[in-house]
Amino acid sequence: MKIGVFDSGVGGLTVLKALIRLYPQVDFAYLGDTARVPYGDKSAQTVIRYSLECADFLLGEGIELLVVACNTASSYALNVLKEHLSIPVFGVIEPGVRRALRTTQRGRIGVIGTRATVSSGVYKRLLEANGVEVFQKACPLFVPLVEEGILQGNIAKEVVRYYLSELKDRNIDTLILGCTHYPLLRPVIEEFMGRSVSVVDSAESLALEIGSYVENSGSSTLNLFFTDRSPGLDALIELILGKSVDYKLLTLSCKL
């Protein structure tokens, strides 16, 4: 079968990587909307429109299952996508929530994400429905930091301290990385938060959860589509996927 994965840009490749690791005998089509990245500072209305356009494009590629590998799009557009599409649709929010609930010991969970994801309140709502305490923080500089390839050193540390001090003071025991770019900053985040905090990345949970829907196709093609071949794109893909993954890189000529 062919699985479609989309994200506002390259961040969703961390999710794609987890999927490929678990399902090596499946075809994948990935769409990164680099012509309109980032979604995280945009309004709900705009994110929903962009998400529907991305899904339509992937349907045209013949996908049979859709993964929304972007927390912002999952927060704002997942229900609309489920209504409009006749194939199974999965987002990254709920698997992250379930994993955090299994992980927490003292019921104090932190959530970090883009401004859009945090203001949507979707993590907070789902978690609080299970009786835990939730502390949210938007970290708008993390995505540009990752896209600039600054994953360690002084600047990364200062920016992590800037956003996460407040959560550290709240004495959380679990921290959800509510944005698919953030796993690349995980070492700096873990160093700052210390050993008493478990960091949760939803990619692996998501990959496990869709297992019953996945059928081996006996082939393993990987087409990466981007709406813009932006400068630095190739380097970022390699940084995230690693050198060992084979793929075909295509730039959309259609007007998304």
Next chain:
Amino acid sequence: MKIGVFDSGVGGLTVLKALIRLYPQVDFAYLGDTARVPYGDKSAQTVIRYSLECADFLLGEGIELLVVACNTASSYALNVLKEHLSIPVFGVIEPGVRRALRTTQRGRIGVIGTRATVSSGVYKRLLEANGVEVFQKACPLFVPLVEEGILQGNIAKEVVRYYLSELKDRNIDTLILGCTHYPLLRPVIEEFMGRSVSVVDSAESLALEIGSYVENSGSSTLNLFFTDRSPGLDALIELILGKSVDYKLLTLSCKL
């Protein structure tokens, strides 16, 4: 008369502000393409398409002169815009270049901008044609820093040091701020570069240079259009324009 100004987002408001200061008796329509911001990491082809769409929208608003208040769009799309439009079109690059050439004493000029502006090489070409030495540096984190409102303090200082150390070592005497967001970081940039370096912001030069085309209209309306009412937009507008400027804020319903 009505002057149209467009930018990928809010950065061009620094240019708008300089224009309003010099021409208080003129009508303005500003378009910030916040649904697709930033342009600075996108390809030439995509930036040209977006620029033509922005210009078309402003023409529909009845403008008689167009200012491209975005260095990325000026680098990539100015010639195409001049060909397609029958009204005068001005960018921010050439006024900045002329001012830098008047300013430099030792003919060593630094240029900072987005990745797109720097790789277009437009500043370098125009400056070198006048026999000066040019040192360029792309600073992709400056725009997100400004949009996050981090204009001073440790992070701003560390990021400025990260990008500008190289230029400082080159012993430049003039530094062009080749992005309309950067004037907001000017104090930190000037502090780091020291007194021996003159910082050039093209907004004022541009405002002076279009003088012969400007006619008072006796009125002074200001309509700000944005393609997305993104979270934090209102605060950013106030941060840049100041509290004393009266405007009407409109979100586009049309699909740009």
